[in-house]
Amino acid sequence: MNPRALRAAGPAILLVAATLTVFAALAYGGAADPLATGDPGPFVRWGLPVAKLVVNLSAAVMVGSLVLALFALRAGEKEFDAALDVASIGAAVFTVSAGTVGFLTFLEAFNPQLSAGPEFGAQLGSFLTSVELGRTWLITTIAAAVVTILAFAIRSWTASLFTAILAIVSVIPMATQGHSGDLASHDATVTALSLHVVGAAAWLGGLVLLVVLRPVLTDRALPAVLARYSSIALVSFVVVTLSGFARTLSSIGAWDQLGTPYGGILAIKVAALVSMGLLGAWYRQRLIGRVATAARAARSFWTLIAVELGFMGIASGAAAALARTSPPFTETPYSTTPAEILTEEPLPPELTLDRWLTSWNVDLLWAFVAGFGIFFYVAAVVRLRRRGDRWPVYRTVFWVLGMLLLVWVTSGPINAYQEYLFSVHMLGHMLLTMAIPLLLVPGAPITLALRAIAKRDDGSRGGREWIMWAVHSPFARVVTHPLVAAAIFVGSLWVFYYTDLFRWSMYDHLGHVWMVTHFLLSGFLFVMSMIGIDPVPYRMPYPGRLVTLIAAAAIHAFFGVSLMMQSGLMMAEWFGAMGRTWGPTPLEDQYIGAGIAWSIGEIPTLITAITVAIQWSRSDERQQKRADRHADRTDDAELHAYNARLARIAERDAAGR
Template sequence: MAGPAALVAAAFAMLILGLEYGGGATALLLADPGPLVRFGLPMATLAVNLSASLAIGALFLAVFVLRSSKPEFNRALDIAAAGAALLTVFSAITGFLSFLNVTSSSASLDSKFGQILGQFLIAVPLGQAWLETTLLAAAVTVLCFAVRNVTMLAFVGVLAVLTLVPMAQQGHAAGTDGHDAAITALFLHILFAAVWLGGLLVLALLSKQLDNSRLLEVVQRYSGVALVCFVVVAASGYVSAELRIGSLDRLLTPYGILVLVKVTALIVLGLIGAMYRNLLIRRLADGAGRRIFWRIVVVELVFMGVASGTAVALARTATPIPEVLPSTPTPAQILTGSAVPPELTFGNFFTQWNFDLLWILVCGFGIFFYLAGVVRLRRRGDSWPIHRTILWVAGMLLLLFVTNGFMNVYEKYLFSVHMMGHMILAMMIPILLVSAGPVTLAMRAINKRSDGSRGGREWILLAVHSRIGNFLSNPIVAGVLFATSLLTFYYTPLFRWATVDHIGHEWMIVHFLIVGYLFAQALIGVDPVAFTLPYPFRLVLLLATMAFHAFFGLTLMTGTGLLLADWYGAMGRAWGTSAISDQQTGGGIAWSIGEIPTLILAIVVAIQWGRSDTKETKRLDRNADRTHDAELNEYNAMLERLDRTR
């Protein structure tokens, strides 16, 4: 227990020092909530972070690393349940202390106090966030005790991750510049920090139940995940610091100094991670690494505690760039949090960027792991078509451009730009990604596990061959989803949610990609699936679906009712066409640009059809040569017998 104790001690010690240095617990001149709230609130927040890390880290190890048939698995789930239970308690305490901090009131048992508290939890975003976290954490606690199936535990893990979403949404003032980027960066930061910290903490708690060979396997798997977490935590931390500091000269402020302390701790943790691969794993493989394992783990947990305590202190420290709303906001600033961008010209297609860290990381890791798989195949002497690699990289780069380039700048203000992004996400990018055969590459490149645990290969196989996977990959189902998602999205509240809410926007991108991928896979996919259509029926499915797509585009082109009139019609743009004209242009984009991927799909289907016929002809010719036309001779003999019986 030395490691966990060192983590907690370092975290709370650094929190107190950070609060004192940064002024996060300084008494206010007016409406001061008192020392109990000033110190208790950040302490409770730190306890929330550590508890969430414990629950998420334990669930991650149980789902991706440990054997379900061994005691280590049940022990990890007990730890996850304990972490979720602590998260439930500390979330409730944090919500209560947040109420006292906002209202500057004292706790009381009278009915008026209870009514105000209830209103805070139900109607105020900050109170809603902590209430949601508390309820989600309570559900995770119960499920960790009740569920032992590994597949179902993956869904419990997703629920545990959702407990972090309300906290991330409160991390930056709504309506200020960079709000969406701040939410994304904070969510990625706390999520991957939780996996990193929680995984190591649970590994320390489980180490006595693992012999040297098993500990070696677990540490090897954890070190790879920790490297990914290090990259994401570093990138998201940089984005958060950039939004709140802005320039190097502000690093000398109390907030900047605390950022430097956290960066130093992160660098040390990166060096320790390198020690895992270069020293600890080698010593464990030699059977003599237990002592050095504990030394490294304790040191790493101490620095993780320093980073965790500093992070909470930073959240209570005034930033050099204050988060304030403009005194006279424009309509666009009220709606989106940002001013209207400059007029969209041809030059702005390449110069206007709005970076989304989530999709930068998705595309970066997507290219890296695909190329790593290709390299692994070639090193062992296997081949992989170069055109598939080119298609995958091209698809990822196109996805990067759509989610970070000018379309991500203007899609909130111009429906036509939004529709252009929709067409590319749902039709063009999936064609490139499907043609790259990522599932086939993963099956060939990822090592198969033989110890009863589930790694990436096992989870991909389970998803592909599951009932829901077979259902969604059915060509008819994929076509129906692709066609009806247009109406479901644009003529229901989903469109408003995806436009107004940043989380809804990210969901929209994922939705378009998945639906488009399933449709392209049904038509031209190279990865194996349970159901395939004959090539003539694939063309029929393509034409029917695209006809529906064209009808949708024509409806928008000729329509006179503005979708989201209180959004697109209320931006106050001083340039460009009217909102309704822009929407009609968007309909033209849906109708015309959608024809290009349709033509590509039709050509690819025709080529595959021709190749299939050629292969079948060659197969029949080889069979005829091998059997000396036995089938043809038998057929002729049958005709002769029929003729004699007449």
């Protein structure tokens, strides 16, 4: 297919395939059938899933265009500006469609009588501000509107980056909708859906942008842009596939349930995704490198793109229908025990020694972080070795161990019991903020990335360029300063546990994700400022580092003591209301957790101090060796000059007498 013809036909192929699929899937699954009571009418039953389909497609165009522009194009060029224009158009459609979904959701949930009177407006306003479902779509609509304005108004690298981050954040609330709340492992389901939505958006939106940009891309720039998009699509495919599989486990309990309407629609979506993966592998291996030089390869490539857009439309339509179709494997939404009311999951059995080895509650987000972290690190090491460069084995070992420990903390027994035992929560906190960074920092990931990732010479920014920008940004100069990093490290303890941030992290999964991210990064920054190998704007002298470590350890120990002296229970409405019949009492458990913060938490600090002392000693040895080599090269010229100067001084003193 001619690329100019595809520019007009591509979006039409996507929309037609998605619309036909969603209507067929709704009819097959019965999601648009009239309700026995409180039926909102055919307009809402059919209009709501179609509006959600438009939300999904427009959000993908918004996110994918910004991501591809930042990773594959050059700021200041017409291609970059066109990408931001496409993102702004996608965000505008996203704004309108999200507002429509919010309105139709209100009609479906409350089935009010439509009118222009104040009562209807008051009901709608109350829904949008007081009901979680309404607030979600209100926040989504406002965020999309802000992205619309920013993408239209800005053209610089940094502003585009923050606009892209806001665009990604704006699609996350959609993952909390659908049937996820009625399924087992609500938090795991929401995480899987969030990853699924973001991955699909980057994949689909980038492809649409390629089709739109093709007529303005030069033949010289085209292969590089296609290869960069292919890398984004590959990562997105992995994320979409694994997160989709995790989501399926919560909705399909057995193979025979694939015969249900939900299973049939899911099978269509899976088939479309597999087909897209095969097409992507085909043109990545066979066609991208020849697109600019071989007319036949170019025609084949753009024809495959048209076919892939059709499959993406089918997958998008099936996804919109699945969000409206009841899954066959659900649990009752009515909680019967205190633990279920608080955590939405049953109270686990007593934490015994064997459960420390066998209990798992996988957090898909951090499993992805660790998996990609290990893969890209090892790939970078392999690249260095293939070109003849050396990379110390111990750094790889430290990095892999740190990532594996991250998986164990966020997906193992600590994650399975941290909501029920304060002591387990505190142990996980100490490992996140102190032990894991102590393993990751010696891995020197920034240095490895800067050495392994190829430097671009076309003015665009790849991984290496964005890392260099981050390292030298004013924000990095502030947060990596040892005193600032130490203040964040120890100050976070007091702010987190003595404010409502602690409560937020327990009640809201988003708060839990923020907690893990914050303490992991704050610990990493602190350890890197003390013993890091990676480049930082300012490196404190060794005596200053030791003094900072001693001060941080003292404040950290005082925090643990302050917890031990607590006479009341922290978050009594949570830890004191679980209904546990096993283990220590909530107050005893809190005392144990305080002891962990005071005692075990100091061990990594001591290891860091010892490491600083060793580095200091080795630094003095290296300085002395350099001085000795210089003396050998100059035949002790400096020593001879110094002795001669002393001799002259002695002669003047003798003459003066």
